[in-house]
Amino acid sequence: MKNIERILIVCDSSKSLLDFRGKLIEALTINNEVWVFTPEIKQHNVRYMLNALGVHIQENTLESSNVSVFSDIRYIIQLYKLIIKLRPTVCFSYAFKPVIYSSLVATFCNVSNIVPMLTGLGYNFSQNNSKKRLVSIITKYLLKLSLSSKNTKIVLQNKDDYKTLVNENIISNRQKVFVVNGSGVDLSHYNFSKPTLKTCNFLMISRLINAKGVREFYEAAKIVKEKYDNVSFTLIGAYDNNIDAIDKMLFNEIKAGNVIQYLGEVDDVRPYIRASAVVVLPSYYGEGVPRCLLEAMAMGRAVITTDSVGCRETVNLEKEQQTGFLIPVKNAFELADKMLHFLSTPGDIISFGQNGYKYVADKFDVYKVNKHMVSIIENNGNSREYPFTPVLLN
Structure with missing residues (x-):
């Protein structure tokens, strides 16, 4: 025994x-x-x-x-x-x-x-x-x-x-x-659902630190909003006394709500993932494997993240199995470009999301x-x- x-x-x-x-x-x-x-x-x-x-x-x-x-x-x-x-x-x-x-x-x-x-x-x-x-x-x-x-x-x-x-x-x-x-990720807790495409929402879940790419998300959102009306951006995460916390000026711009909706820290991210079309994490932090992206994929959401440590583990780029896009770090223009791709090709939001669920179920x-x-x-x-x-x- x-x-x-x-x-x-x-x-x-x-x-x-x-x-x-x-x-x-x-x-x-x-x-x-x-x-x-x-x-x-x-x-x-x-x-x-x-x-x-x-x-x-x-x-x-x-x-x-x-x-x-x-x-x-x-x-x-x-x-x-x-x-x-x-x-x-x-x-x-x-x-x-x-x-x-x-x-x-x-x-x-x-x-x-x-x-x-x-x-x-x-x-x-x-x-x-x-x-x-x-x-x-x-x-x-x-x-x-x-x-x-x-x-x-x-x-x-x-x-x-x-x-x-x-x-x-x-x-x-x-x-x-x-x-x-x-x-x-617990697939019984993060249930799969098809995203709505009527109003496309891009969601980022992260602490508000520089290395998570908060500024890049904000700047990309400004670019996209100039070209599309039926799009929204949501940011969830704590702003605390971290050595790498974003500066107060950027935080105040985000809180103003003119570009993205900032919700602070929430107890349950599932309703917000369910309301989103694509989940974004433009991180260069040095991740393990970002949990927020696994949760998003488990719920059938396409993802955009960086070709950096940990983040790249979540994206399958194989044809017919693609789960999202990898972009260079610290590049708001590339992030905006991939957001614009999803807006112009909404079918990929659905197919990438379905592939993401299968990828998570098999590997994570x-x-x-x-x-x-x-x-x-x-x-x-x-x-x-x-x-x-x-x-x-x-």
């Missing part, structure tokens, strides 16, 4: 526990004792569902978007005390701060199975201005240090990130690395992805390793 694992999940957002990891946590609770170390849970439904699954909750004071030495030290101490108390057999973490800090503390405390998952490399491995360069250098150093333990099994969401980490000497090609197909179904994740987390992943190469789970 399989031994019960005590699994500690470390995250940077309580909302993400259900939105991105809900089905994975559900699968892990079947045979294991599961704890979560999370920033304060403010959503009643999140606390209720975790309690219903029998998950043990330990809250902390992490400020994931801010650079604060004192806050981070307090967080590390809280995490250390928890690991000493629980003695987990598995420490699974995702997002940069939890990955770095929990992996370091878990290594120090001799946790036998450390599973950090990097859901993209963000702006830390892209071209940085002076404002971000120091943060990037420190992050890279700490990441290399945190991933060096022999007890660590690294999970990535695309092959480009693996190549980058090896080339940057963050990891070696001898380490245990697994590449999975994103976080997966959450149950397929989680089957791989559980095998890694539950100490069964070693059997899937090959020397000197990452394990590509398809």
Whole structure:
């Protein structure tokens, strides 16, 4: 009989526990004792569902978007005390701060199975201005240090990130690395529907940071609105104190509502995807596999995104199977051109959307992805390793 694992999940957002990891946590609770170390849970439904699954909750004071030495030290101490108390057999973490800090503390405390998952490399491995360069250098150093333990099994969401980490000497090609197909998407939750073509809506779902391409979306919308009347643009996402947040002037222009409708952060994106014709993400952030695009494709929406890390994983360009368009990064004109294509060729909105649903069902179904994740987390992943190469789970 399989031994019960005590699994500690470390995250940077309580909302993400259900939105991105809900089905994975559900699968892990079947045979294991599961704890979560999370920033304060403010959503009643999140606390209720975790309690219903029998998950043990330990809250902390992490400020994931801010650079604060004192806050981070307090967080590390809280995490250390928890690991000493629980003695987990598995420490699974995702997002940069939890990955770095929990992996370091878990290594120090001799946790036998450390599973950090990097859901993209963000702006830390892209071209940085002076404002971000120091943060990037420190992050890279700490990441290399945190991933060096022999007890660590690294999970990535695309092959480009693996190549980058090896080339940057963050990891070696001898380490245990697994590449999975994103976080997966629940096809029973994001139901397929045909888009309406009477008034074409382009939707972007993203935090309001520069590297997500918010300005490019805004500028492309201005170009398209000059040529078409029966078109609208919607932006959903939080504007917070992030090091890469868009400037106040652009934010005020967006809020004015003359070009795009800004709705802020919403609890459920499905009604807005359903009301859209095409979902757009002109990101150059360094994504894992963008969840918003998978959700859109699961609901039968064509997509436009950039030919950049993580984003390109979502678009199938094969003839008769095309799911959307890839455009160069930081190029509002190319984005506008592809929007204009959909407006002049509305049949592609329907066919690309149908192809997108099939693509997601085949490659990104959450149950397929989680089957791989559980095998890694539950100490069964070693059997899937090959020397000197990452394990590509398809």
